Amino acid sequence: MPLQRDQVVQAALELLDEVGLDAFTTRALTDRLGVQRGALYWHVKSKHELLTAVAGLITRPVFEQNEQDEQEDSDWADGFTEFAHRLRAAMLAHRDGARLIASHVPQNPQDLKHFEANLAWLEGQGIPKDMAARFGDTIASYVTGYVLQEQTLPHYNEFGGDSSATFTACVRTIVLGMRTEVAALAVLTDD
Amino acid sequence: MPLQRDQVVQAALELLDEVGLDAFTTRALTDRLGVQRGALYWHVKSKHELLTAVAGLITRPVFEQNEQDEQEDSDWADGFTEFAHRLRAAMLAHRDGARLIASHVPQNPQDLKHFEANLAWLEGQGIPKDMAARFGDTIASYVTGYVLQEQTLPHYNEFGGDSSATFTACVRTIVLGMRTEVAALAVLTDD
C-alpha cells in the first residue's frame, strides 16, 4: 500500500529518537521507509517542513491536555505550572526535542486554536487577555530555554541537585511573579 | 603572515552575520580567509568547536559588563533585569544569535569565572548561593527561549505590540517573582 504523509512524519519521529537531530538524514529516513531518496518529496516540501511536522507531533498533546484541565475549575496559576511541566515532559520524551522545537516552531492552525481557547479560559478567570498571552509566552520561552540546556549539556545537574527539582523551583518563582502581579491588579480595580 | 585562531573565529562571526547559520559553511569561511578547505582544521578541531567559540564571542561581553555593574551598590534584582536585557541585546546583535548559543553553549573557563564572581556578589547581597544560581539560570533560560522565538519567527510582533515592550514586561514579572520569594525568606529569618 502507498505511503501516507502521517506515516512519513511518524517514522521521522522514530528516527529522530534513535539517531538524534545531527544524524537525522532524509536518506536514513527513506531507507527506513524502504523507498528511494526522492520519494520523500512527494509527501513533504523539504526537510525543514518535515521536521516542523515532527515538532508538531511532540507539542500537540501538551495543548490538548491543557484544554481538558480547563474543564475543572482549578486555579489559573496552577494551570500555568502544570503546563510548564507537561511541556518539559513532552520535550524530554524525545531526543533533542527542545532543539528541534526551537528551530522548527510548529505553527499549525490546530495548535493556534488550542492556544486561543486557553486565552479565553484565562480571561474567564479574570486575567486580562494581553496579560494572559504574555504569561503563556513567558513560560513557553522559559521551558524551551531550560530543556535546551538539559538536553544539550550532557550532565546537567547543576548545584549538585537533580534538574527536575531545580525546574520545579524555577517555575514556582515565575508563577509567583504572575500571582503577585495579578494580586496588585486586583487591588487597583477594587478601588 | 599566518592565520591566528582568533582571526578565524572573528571571521566566522562575520560570515554568520552575512549568511546566517543555515548557510554557514566551513568552505565559505575558508574562501573568505583566502585559504584552502583543509587549512581550517589546523586552527580548530571541528565546525562545532568553531561555532562554540563564536558563541563565546557573543556572550562574553554580557558577563564582563555584569561584573562592572556590581562595583556600584545597586539592587540585586535590578542587576538581574539588566542582565536579561544585555543578554537579549547581545543575541539580537548577531544573526541567528539565539539559535547558535542554544546548540553551542559556550563553556569556556573565562565565562565560568565571571559566573562565580556573580554568585559571590549576590551572596554578599543576602541571596543564598543556591537560590542565586537558580535565579541566574532562570533568566538565562528565559532570555534564550524568548530571543529564539524573536529570531526564528519572521514577524514576531505578537498581540500587535512591539516585542521589546513585551520582553520588558515578561522580565519584570519574573524578577517580581524573585523579589517576592526573597521577601518571604527575609520574614522567616527575621523571626
Place this chain on the structure above:
DNA sequence: ACCTGAACACCGTTCAAGT
C-alpha cells in the same frame, strides 16, 4: 608552525520517467 591538494564519505533536492 602553517598551509596545499586531493581525496573520502557523505548530504538535500529535482525531475523525467515509470506504474
Place this chain on the structure above:
DNA sequence: ACCTGAACACCGTTCAAGT
C-alpha cells in the same frame, strides 16, 4: 497518485606532502 533512477550541486573532515 505515488514512486524509481539517476543526476546535480553541494557538504565536513582527513592527511600526506609541501614550505
